[in-house]
Amino acid sequence: MKSIQGSSRRIENFSRIVHFFIALILGGFLSALGNKVLDDLDNWYVSPVYTDYEDTGKIEIIKNRSSAIDSRRLELKEKLSQLESGLASAVSNYNSEKESFNNWVKTRETIGDPNQDPEIKAKLKKLDELNEISSSWQTQINTLGDSLASLRQQEKLIYAELNAQVEIAEEKFNADLRTYRLKIFLIRLVFTLPILVLGLFLFMKYRDTKFKAFVWGVVFFSLYLFFIGLVPYLPSYGGYVRYIVGIVVTVVVGYYLIKQITIYFDRKKAELQKSMEERVDTIQYSTAFKSYQLHSCPSCEKDYHLIKDTDNKPNFCIHCGLLLFKNCSACGQRNYAHFEYCSSCGVELKSKKDE
Numbered sequence: 001m002k003s004i005q006g007s008s009r010r011i012e013n014f015s016r017i018v019h020f021f022i023a024l025i026l027g028g029f030l031s032a033l034g035n036k037v038l039d040d041l042d043n044w045y046v047s048p049v050y051t052d053y054e055d056t057g058k059i060e061i062i063k064n065r066s067s068a069i070d071s072r073r074l075e076l077k078e079k080l081s082q083l084e085s086g087l088a089s090a091v092s093n094y095n096s097e098k099e100s101f102n103n104w105v106k107t108r109e110t111i112g113d114p115n116q117d118p119e120i121k122a123k124l125k126k127l128d129e130l131n132e133i134s135s136s137w138q139t140q141i142n143t144l145g146d147s148l149a150s151l152r153q154q155e156k157l158i159y160a161e162l163n164a165q166v167e168i169a170e171e172k173f174n175a176d177l178r179t180y181r182l183k184i185f186l187i188r189l190v191f192t193l194p195i196l197v198l199g200l201f202l203f204m205k206y207r208d209t210k211f212k213a214f215v216w217g218v219v220f221f222s223l224y225l226f227f228i229g230l231v232p233y234l235p236s237y238g239g240y241v242r243y244i245v246g247i248v249v250t251v252v253v254g255y256y257l258i259k260q261i262t263i264y265f266d267r268k269k270a271e272l273q274k275s276m277e278e279r280v281d282t283i284q285y286s287t288a289f290k291s292y293q294l295h296s297c298p299s300c301e302k303d304y305h306l307i308k309d310t311d312n313k314p315n316f317c318i319h320c321g322l323l324l325f326k327n328c329s330a331c332g333q334r335n336y337a338h339f340e341y342c343s344s345c346g347v348e349l350k351s352k353k354d355e
């Protein structure tokens with residue numbers, strides 16, 4: 001007990017840092033190893049690839065039909081532009097003939113019966129012929145338009161067939177992907193769950209022992225493995241599983257924390273019920289030292305330094321009655337009662353009190 005009390009604050013801090021780094025480095029190496037194992041476990045099963053699920057033969061046939069339609073359409077479009085330019089020139093022939101006919105009619109003083117006038121008859125016949133040529137171009141254009149429309153219809157059907165093929169492939173692929181993910185998750189669960197249980201067990205039983213640095217290293221590792229290595233692989237099922245796992249984890253961790261807090265308060269309460277002498281004996285040097293720096297009572301943890309007047313320091317805690325300051329029995333110097341030695345003469349304070 002003497003050696004612990006004698007250890008300086010610097011050594012305490014140093015020891016804390018050493019413990020922390022041992023835990024951190026051990027946790028880091030364990031996590032790296034755990035990740036490696038998990039990655040290798042994943043390789044037991046090969047992830048399904050979408051393209052393996054397509055009926056390539058059928059899709060090839062459909063695509064060939066589609067490209068045949070494409071080239072046929074190009075052909076028809078070319079023909080259509082030829083027909084359209086033919087129609088345009090026929091229409092312009094007819095219009096110019098009609099204009100010259102109208103002008104010719106105006107220069108004639110009298111117009112006889114067209115049936116009697118051979119000149120008019122010939123001209124009108126020519127106009128009719130030209131008009132018929134235009135109509136025949138138009139008819140061809142219309143026929144071609146029908147063919148194009150039918151091509152569009154066929155294209156639609158082909159598109160629907162392709163879609164149906166994709167749907168069939170996707171359905172099979174997604175089913176296999178779900179199975180694959182579930183397998184990976186279960187393998188990871190089998191590996192990580194025992195480690196999490198081990199971590200929790202060590203945390204509850206051995207977190208304050210001599211080799212606590214190793215314990216904390218394993219605790220870090222188990223938490224890392226569970227939350228980084230397993231949770232992202234939880235099958236989602238539309239978010240249900242993740243939310244439910246979140247609720248369960250919160251309840252379990254929350255239950256443990258609330259229980260710990262209750263235990264702590266119960267212990268404090270029981271401590272305060274003991275006599276002052278008993279309490280003074282149970283107060284550890286490190287706790288007393290920290291309390292002195294914070295001006296808080298080492299027993300009830302409330303502020304004793306309410307009166308800021310330095311000449312009027314309290315001897316006892318005004319909240320719980322614990323002895324805080326007393327005079328050295330050898331030299332009369334006033335000392336914090338939980339220090340080991342008198343700050344003026346170096347006499348041991350506690351042993352003097354026991355006399």
Ligand SMILES: [Zn+2]
Pocket residue numbers: 297298299300301302317318319320321322
């Ligand atoms: Zn107190």
Ligand SMILES: [Zn+2]
Pocket residue numbers: 328329330331332333342343344345346347
């Ligand atoms: Zn003294």
